[in-house]
Amino acid sequence: MSFVPARWQPRAWAVRLALLASMGSACAPDPAPSDDGVVQTAHLRITTTTGNPICAGTPILLERELQRIAAAMELPLWPEDDELDVRFGRDAVAEVCTSWDPDDILGCVGSDDDGAVAAAVEVASIASHELVHAVRLRNEIWSTVMLEEGLAEILSGSDGFPYSARYPHGDPFYGPVELLQIPREDFAPYYVHAASFVSWLWETEGRASLMAYVNDPAFDGAESATPLFEQHFGLPLPDAEQVLAVDERPDAIWGAPCIPEHTYSLADGPVELSGDFDCSEPSVYGAASWMSLWPMCLEVPQTMRVRISFEADHGRFQVFSREACDAGPVGVEAYRPKLMQAGDVLEEDIAGCRHRMLLHSSEPGFPTTPYTIRIEEIDG
Numbered sequence: 001m002s003f004v005p006a007r008w009q010p011r012a013w014a015v016r017l018a019l020l021a022s023m024g025s026a027c028a029p030d031p032a033p034s035d036d037g038v039v040q041t042a043h044l045r046i047t048t049t050t051g052n053p054i055c056a057g058t059p060i061l062l063e064r065e066l067q068r069i070a071a072a073m074e075l076p077l078w079p080e081d082d083e084l085d086v087r088f089g090r091d092a093v094a095e096v097c098t099s100w101d102p103d104d105i106l107g108c109v110g111s112d113d114d115g116a117v118a119a120a121v122e123v124a125s126i127a128s129h130e131l132v133h134a135v136r137l138r139n140e141i142w143s144t145v146m147l148e149e150g151l152a153e154i155l156s157g158s159d160g161f162p163y164s165a166r167y168p169h170g171d172p173f174y175g176p177v178e179l180l181q182i183p184r185e186d187f188a189p190y191y192v193h194a195a196s197f198v199s200w201l202w203e204t205e206g207r208a209s210l211m212a213y214v215n216d217p218a219f220d221g222a223e224s225a226t227p228l229f230e231q232h233f234g235l236p237l238p239d240a241e242q243v244l245a246v247d248e249r250p251d252a253i254w255g256a257p258c259i260p261e262h263t264y265s266l267a268d269g270p271v272e273l274s275g276d277f278d279c280s281e282p283s284v285y286g287a288a289s290w291m292s293l294w295p296m297c298l299e300v301p302q303t304m305r306v307r308i309s310f311e312a313d314h315g316r317f318q319v320f321s322r323e324a325c326d327a328g329p330v331g332v333e334a335y336r337p338k339l340m341q342a343g344d345v346l347e348e349d350i351a352g353c354r355h356r357m358l359l360h361s362s363e364p365g366f367p368t369t370p371y372t373i374r375i376e377e378i379d380g
């Protein structure tokens with residue numbers, strides 16, 4: 001089975017961290033790793049090549065993402081005694097994704113003697129992207145690089161970890177006709193354009209119609225995508241591209257930006273978050289380079305000056321805006337991401353917008369630390 005490229009290096013980690021996948025309150029599989037470090041879920045066998053543990057939230061997140069993705073694509077999952085191998089860490093990517101320079105790639109779906117293997121440098125949107133490929137490959141379904149990568153991108157977005165797809169709105173863009181001509185080995189810079197087209201098709205034709213198209217067993221190379229498109233949607237692909245080019249609909253966000261139960265507001269007074277940052281708790285996920293709390297949001301009712309304090313033995317805390325937001329004529333500082341290390345106290349302006357908050361730690365071994373984060377308005 002062929003190898004499938006995933007997320008590529010050029011996208012900044014800050015962006016990547018903003019796109020991580022979410023968890024909910026779904027029934028949790030047993031998160032305890034076995035003696036050999038393997039964590040099993042109903043459909044996954046999770047390992048890491050790093051010296052860090054697989055945090056308890058990881059299997060919950062990945063199994064939940066797998067169910068969401070398979071349901072959206074209307075494809076069945078495999079029997080529970082035939083788990084998909086999911087490996088985390090840079091060494092895992094180097095071992096599995098041998099068709100690329102390991103420095104250029106963040107994950108892939110490859111294969112070994114036992115079948116498909118998903119590898120990713122870290123849990124979250126990268127892993128969800130690869131799970132999309134894995135579900136399709138396990139069902140022996142494959143359309144074209146453009147459609148597969150576009151689908152994997154938008155389906156990697158989930159609640160708390162949104163993926164933004166941008167539309168051309170009359171500006172020059174790479175449309176599907178051109179994208180179909182680009183071979184897999186050159187496709188890395190075009191993921192966002194593929195995602196734009198697939199997102200638009202989903203929004204305009206509906207999920208079921210999109211899936212009927214990309215799941216059509218008649219796909220046989222990129223050349224088949226054009227006649228199949230017309231067969232499914234009743235208009236030629238170049239005509240659809242012209243409609244997309246000038247469509248005025250707003251850019252699409254896949255996955256809600258904020259999880260309601262992890263959203264806090266400064267309208268209610270100071271925000272204080274505290275507890276144990278503990279990899280063995282289901283509230284923490286990660287398996288390779290960092291552990292993380294589920295993403296949080298901060299609502300700031302109007303632009304104000306704040307003091308943010310972050311107490312912990314290790315870790316970093318970030319507050320940043322990822323949504324379009326216009327809080328009026330405020331200074332650059334108000335929009336600037338607030339990046340803090342354990343022990344930091346920061347006093348800065350913050351724009352009257354909704355911000356994302358992330359707590360991570362790369363401390364080797366992911367030791368537990370108590371943490372307290374306090375955000376309060378101060379006189380400007």
Ligand SMILES: [Zn+2]
Nearest residue numbers: 005006149152
């Ligand atoms: Zn991919």
